[in-house]
Amino acid sequence: MNNWDERLKPDAGVSRRTLLKTAAGAGALALASSSGIYGAVAQASQPKKGGHFKIGIGAGATSDSLDPGSFANQFIELYGKTIHGYLTSIDADGKLNGELAESWDVSKDAKTYTFKLRSGVEFHNGKTLSAEDVVASINHHRGADSKSGAKTIVDPIDDVRADGKGTVVFTLKSGYADFPYLLEDFHLAIVPAKDGKADLSGVGAGGYAVVKIDFGVKGSGKRFANYWKTDAAWFDSFEALAIQDVTARTNALTTGQIHAMDRTDLKTVHLLERNRNLEILSIAGTQFYCTPTDCAVAPLSNPDVRLALKYAIDRQQLLDTLLHGHGKLGNDHPIGTTNRFYAKDLEQRQFDPDKARFHLKKAGLSELNIDLSAADAAFAGAVDTAEIYQQNAAKASINIKVVREPNDSYWDSVWLKKPFYMSYWLGRPTADWMFSQGYAADAAWNQGHWKNARFNELLLAARSELDDAKRLTMYTEMQSIVRDDGGEVIPVFANNVSALSRKIGHNKIASNWDLDGFRCIERWWFAEA
Numbered sequence: 205m206n207n208w209d210e211r212l213k214p215d216a217g218v219s220r221r222t223l224l225k226t227a228a229g230a231g232a233l234a235l236a237s238s239s240g241i242y243g244a245v246a247q248a249s250q251p252k253k254g255g256h257f258k259i260g261i262g263a264g265a266t267s268d269s270l271d272p273g274s275f276a277n278q279f280i281e282l283y284g285k286t287i288h289g290y291l292t293s294i295d296a297d298g299k300l301n302g303e304l305a306e307s308w309d310v311s312k313d314a315k316t317y318t319f320k321l322r323s324g325v326e327f328h329n330g331k332t333l334s335a336e337d338v339v340a341s342i343n344h345h346r347g348a349d350s351k352s353g354a355k356t357i358v359d360p361i362d363d364v365r366a367d368g369k370g371t372v373v374f375t376l377k378s379g380y381a382d383f384p385y386l387l388e389d390f391h392l393a394i395v396p397a398k399d400g401k402a403d404l405s406g407v408g409a410g411g412y413a414v415v416k417i418d419f420g421v422k423g424s425g426k427r428f429a430n431y432w433k434t435d436a437a438w439f440d441s442f443e444a445l446a447i448q449d450v451t452a453r454t455n456a457l458t459t460g461q462i463h464a465m466d467r468t469d470l471k472t473v474h475l476l477e478r479n480r481n482l483e484i485l486s487i488a489g490t491q492f493y494c495t496p497t498d499c500a501v502a503p504l505s506n507p508d509v510r511l512a513l514k515y516a517i518d519r520q521q522l523l524d525t526l527l528h529g530h531g532k533l534g535n536d537h538p539i540g541t542t543n544r545f546y547a548k549d550l551e552q553r554q555f556d557p558d559k560a561r562f563h564l565k566k567a568g569l570s571e572l573n574i575d576l577s578a579a580d581a582a583f584a585g586a587v588d589t590a591e592i593y594q595q596n597a598a599k600a601s602i603n604i605k606v607v608r609e610p611n612d613s614y615w616d617s618v619w620l621k622k623p624f625y626m627s628y629w630l631g632r633p634t635a636d637w638m639f640s641q642g643y644a645a646d647a648a649w650n651q652g653h654w655k656n657a658r659f660n661e662l663l664l665a666a667r668s669e670l671d672d673a674k675r676l677t678m679y680t681e682m683q684s685i686v687r688d689d690g691g692e693v694i695p696v697f698a699n700n701v702s703a704l705s706r707k708i709g710h711n712k713i714a715s716n717w718d719l720d721g722f723r724c725i726e727r728w729w730f731a732e733a
Contacts, residue, residue, distance in 0.1 A: 249709040249731035253427075257439040257708075257725060260453040262467040262584065264446025265615055266420035270406040272393040273345050273352030277615065278466060278630075278718060279446050281390045283423045285722035286442070287328075288393035289409035291319060291338070292384050294633060294721060296712040300385060304333060304394050304409065305372075314379035314670060321370040326430045328413040331396045335366030340397035344404075354391035356640050356647050360667070379668035381675075382634045389637075390722060411437030411726040420446055420612075425725075438729035448611045450584050457482070457703055464704035464728075466719055467584045470528045476703050483708075486530050487700045489715035490540050490631020490638075493522075493583055495576070495593070495693040496651035498623035507689050508567040514553060515560035516597040519695040526585050526592065530701050534694040537686040538629060538638050541697075542715075544672075545635045545679040550687065560600035571601040577625035578606055581614035583698070586626040620651065627651060628698075633716050635679045636667050643686060652691015659685045707732050 264279035272288065275281050291305040302308070305319040325333035342364050345352035352358075360383065363375040376383065386392070396403045406414040411433065412425035426441040445462065447453040450469040456462045458479065468476065468484065476482050497504040497513060504510060519533045532541060535553055539546050564572055578590035587608065594604040609618050609625075618625050632638040641647055644663055645655040659682055666678040686692075700718040709731035714721035720728070 249729075251435070251438050251709065251729045253438050253440065253729070255439055255730040257442045257464075257728070257730075258445065258462040259442070259719075259724070260445050260447040260456050260462045260465040262448050262450060262453060262465075263581070264420045264448065265612075267616060268419040269404075270414075270417070271404045272341075272391050272395070273350070273354060275390050276353060279423075279444060280419075281717070282719055282722045282725070283417070283425075283444055284390050284393055285410070285717075286412050286444075286725045287406065287408040287410045287414055287425060288395070289325065289333075290389075290392060290394060291387040293723075294385075294388055294714065294716040296714040296720075298633075298714075298716065300388070304338075305387075308384060314381055314383070314668070315376045317374040317376070317383060318367070319372045319374070321372065322432065323370060325409055325432045327396050327407055327409050328428055329396065329407045333394070333409060334397075335368065335370060335372045336400075337397045338372045338394055339364050339366050340400060340402045341394045342392065344395075344402035345391065352391060353648055354389055356644060357386050357389055357391070357637070359640075378664070379670065380636075381667075381670055382636050385634050386637060388633070388716075390717070412442060415441070422446060433726075436726045439725065442725050444725075448581055450580065454703075457705070460705075463708055464702065464724065466700070466702045468701045468703050469584050470526065470530055470701060471585070471588075473528065473530075473701060473703075481706055482703050483706055485700070485702050485704070485713055487702075487713050487715050487718075488532075488542065489700055489718070490542070490633065490697075491628065491700055491718065492534055492538060492540070492631060492694055492697045493586075493589065493626070493628050494534075494538075494651070494695075496625060496627055497691050497693065498653055499655070499691040500653045501623045503567065503569065503572065504623055504691075506567045508563040509569070509572065510691065510693075511688065512560040512563040512567070512572065512600065512602065513597070514693050515556045515563065516600040516602050517593050517693060517695050518555040518596045519553070520555070521592060521596070522589060522696050526589055527696060527698055530699040532697045534696045535683075535687055536690065536692065536694045537683040538631065538642065538692075538694060539635050539679070539683050540631060543635055545676050547680040547683040550680065550684055553687070555596060557596075557600035560597075560602065564601060571603065573603045573605070574624055575605045575607050575622075577609050577618045577622045579609040579611050579614045579618070579626070581609075581611040582626040583628045586628075590626055620649075630717060631697075635682075636663070639663055639682060639686075640667075643690065650691075654689075654691035656685055656689055659689075704728075 261279040263277040268280045289304045293303040306322040308319040345354040345358045360376050362377045367373045411431045413428045415424040417423035422445045424443045453465045457465045578587045590606045642649050662678045669675045710728045
């Protein structure tokens with residue numbers, strides 16, 4: 205899914221894709237390094253201003269909007285990170301830094317956070333950043349009537365208030381060791397306050413101001429002259445184009461119509477590697493491919509049927525043939541190996557048709573006939589994945605019918621609506637964040653409509669626990685619960701693989717989100733004319 209990662213649906217009421225800096229003993233979050241960069245990198249050049257940058261994105265929907273709470277696919281998430289500022293940010297080394305928040309302090313019980321805002325920050329409309337802007341921006345996602353994809357992210361907040369012109373105080377319902385990381389989420393853009401409410405017109409405090417956006421097609425922007433960062437926003441202007449067909453994206457790149465593209469087709473990436481004018485970036489991060497199983501619909505409501513489906517997919521085959529080695533095996537839970545709370549001793553699930561049939565029999569079934577909805581809008585190669593799954597599952601008396609769905613309406617008509625379909629997650633930087641947004645009983649993006657009382661009990665307990673050893677024990681149990689009872693088949697974690705012209709310069713690539721943490725437009729530059 206995304207973060208990354210694609211879906212604000214009025215009838216569902218929510219969209220999809222949607223640390224302690226000063227507290228002693230909390231520890232740093234281990235994020236993936238930007239390894240796997242192919243070829244000589246243009247990063248040797250010095251950043252310089254100038255030029256019009258064009259990037260092709262394999263996502264975008266006509267239902268997108270400039271309301272940050274609705275950001276639900278990679279296109280609008282990238283656009284939002286480009287035009288907006290956020291209280292915190294994560295750098296290429298996985299370190300959490302202040303952005304619009306210059307610094308922060310935290311109480312000993314991790315329930316009260318006091319953020320000091322950076323002075324001299326200006327919005328695109330000329331307004332100076334104030335504490336009231338932050339309060340209005342955060343409150344936009346809170347409340348019983350909120351339809352924001354960040355509603356569960358801000359749920360731990362009991363109160364947020366301005367304390368003087370440049371200070372914001374967050375009071376949480378309970379201790380939350382990872383809270384400052386949440387404020388980096390792409391939904392939580394800081395926008396101007398207007399009559400006490402968040403201004404959702406697209407005015408931001410980022411490096412680029414909106415010029416024009418045609419939802420589902422393209423969006424453009426120009427450098428904001430008064431941007432507070434002096435070492436960012438090198439391009440004069442940019443265009444982000446929604447090009448969902450991977451062949452069309454690739455052709456646009458190789459013919460020079462765009463300078464970069466995301467979600468490279470791994471079946472043909474070896475051909476791009478031969479092109480001396482292009483650079484391939486393969487970045488290990490938190491992204492994973494998955495197949496949600498609707499736990500509210502029979503027979504998927506039976507845990508043994510879900511286990512049968514989990515044993516009926518050949519993960520190694522997908523890693524070898526679909527990802528061509530650009531990733532890692534998944535174990536039916538969403539916490540990757542780079543996370544400090546990864547359950548490394550949890551047995552890796554393997555393809556086992558006999559065990560799949562065993563669990564079908566426990567569910568009272570001799571075979572299973574099921575439709576699997578798929579479109580490459582889910583991720584590049586999603587249809588191929590569905591067909592491989594179909595072939596694997598047939599060996600376990602599971603008859604999968606692959607239903608080809610339209611790309612342009614996939615996130616409107618399939619996601620969260622069909623009982624069995626292809627999807628993906630961009631992943632999240634912390635275990636609590638990932639579990640809270642996608643697996644909690646009331647999570648807006650709980651794709652499997654899954655509920656487990658023990659899991660939800662542990663989720664609350666681990667969030668407020670400051671002892672990392674105890675947190676590891678709890679998160680390990682939670683991963684085991686999701687693995688064996690949860691409503692998603694998670695066969696592989698996929699590297700973020702993108703391609704760009706060698707005319708583009710960059711430094712080390714961040715891995716917290718795709719495309720340099722969704723900051724490529726402000727971080728990259730033209731290395732040559």
